[in-house]
Amino acid sequence: MIATLDAPPALTAQPGGPAELAALIRQTVEGGARRELLLWRPALAVPGGARALHRRLIDEAAAPLRRAPRIRLFSLPDGTLVAAVLPPALALETAEASLRAVLDPAAAAVALHRLRLPEDAPRLLALLEASLIGDRAAPAIAPDGAEMRTGPATLQALARADLSAHLLRQPVRxxxxxxxxxxxxxxxxxxxxxLVAHLGGASGERPDAPLRAAVAARQAAELGRAGPGAGAVSLPLAPAALATGDWLRMDQALPQAMRQRVILCLxxxxxxxxxxxxxxAVRFAGLRGYRVALEVAAAGALDLLTPALLQAMGPGALLRLGWSELLPASVSAMGGLQSLGAETWLAGADRSGAVAWGWSQGLRLFQGSLVDRLR
Incomplete structure (x- = not known):
């Protein structure tokens, strides 16, 4: 056994880098082909003080990622490895099982993640962006399965909760x-x-789709009760929420003039x-008189946007971009925001530099702590 640890495993091919991974994401989304992925973050699994033999065992366990001919491997600047295969994902399952056999369960929970393309393209692009700017702590990818399961007890707790105490409100100016x-x-x-903690969820759990839909419907119901004096508001749109009883009742009671002051963010x-x-959901919202916005949090995800996609969101659709240090380069690479043909607002405008860049791109709508202080 010890003899197998004398030399590092041979590579079948040099891993691709961030540019190649971004290209794969774009091609997968545009072409509709599916990919199964395994993210391996050794820096989170192997402490700096780990003994050499332990580190060597982990390196050996990761060898299938580098040896399997069907796996396409990408290496990011922070040391993260992304392995991608066409389904079925037997090669990834073998590599994952090999790593989990030598890792502490707690370490495996933060260092190993299974993703799919095109569904998880935004999460993967956010990880790629964080790696490029040297931010190892963000974005935090929750362990597989760490999603709050919404049952009757959760919905009852939500019905009793003061939702306003768990909402973040920020002006767009x-x-x-x-x-x-x-x-x-x-x-x-x-x-x-x-909110997840208030409803009994564990620390770090993400809201599942039924909970997101229920909360969106509650937000809409609160808006309906506010009456015609309520100001314009943008709300995150959980597509399933538009088919719930709460939303449909609110929609029927809300005058057309008020619906036109609601922006639903997909x-x-x-x-x-x-x-x-x-x-x-977008078409239904448009027919009922709501405005719709498409949210893009990671700068790299701009590669996935086309004028046709935004046009399909309906007339008057908005684009909500999250600011990051990589956003200017991503926008420049795509030829500017004007090519998308949608009014854009910049979220996360916490510094004057973000606002100045937005102005240079023709933007006039901003949201962030800097804008907050203008009240």
Missing amino acids: RLDPEGGAGPAWVDERPNWPA DLGDLLRAPGPAMM
Whole structure:
């Protein structure tokens, strides 16, 4: 056994880098071909003080990722390895089982993750972006299966909860380089870590689709009770929420003039995971008079956007971009935001540099802590 640890495993091919991984994501989303992926983050699994033999055992356990001819491997600057195969994923399952056999379960939970393309393209692009800017702590990918299961008890707790105590409200303002400023609307979205904990979920759990839909319907119901004096608001859109009784009752009671002041924000991840139901929700929302926005949190995901996609969101659709240090380069590579043909607002505008860049791109709608202080 010890003899097998004398030399590092041979590579079948040099791993690709960030550019090659981004290209694979784009090709998969555009072409509709599926990929199974395994993310292996050795820096999170092997402590710096680990004994040499332990580290060597882990390296040997990871050998199937490098040896299997069907696996296409990518190496990111922070040491993360991304292995991709066409289904079936037997080669990935073999590699994952080999690693889990030598890892502590707690280490495996943070260092090994199974993803799928195109469904998980936004999560993978966010990880790629964090790796490129040297941020190893974010974004945190929750362990596989760490999703809160919504049952009757959870929904009953939600019905009793004061939802307003678990919402994050931030103004979106129109800012002009010439000095003009004015409120546009309020962005309102759940503080998921706090709300999940309040409803009995474990630390780090993500909301599942039924919970997101139930909370979106509750937000809509609260909006309906606010009456015609309520200001304009943007809400995250869980596509399934539009078919719930709470939403439909609110929709029937809400005057057309108020519906026109509601912006429903569809996450790009939801669109990629289930494009059919997501676009049905978009069409329903448009027919009922709501505005729709497409949310893109990771700069790399801009590669997945096309004018045709935004046009399919309906007239007056908005684009909500999250600011990051990589956003200017991504926008430059795609030839500017004007090519998309949608009014854009920049979220996460916490510094003057973000606002200045937005102005250079023709943006006038901003959201963030810097904008917050203009109240």
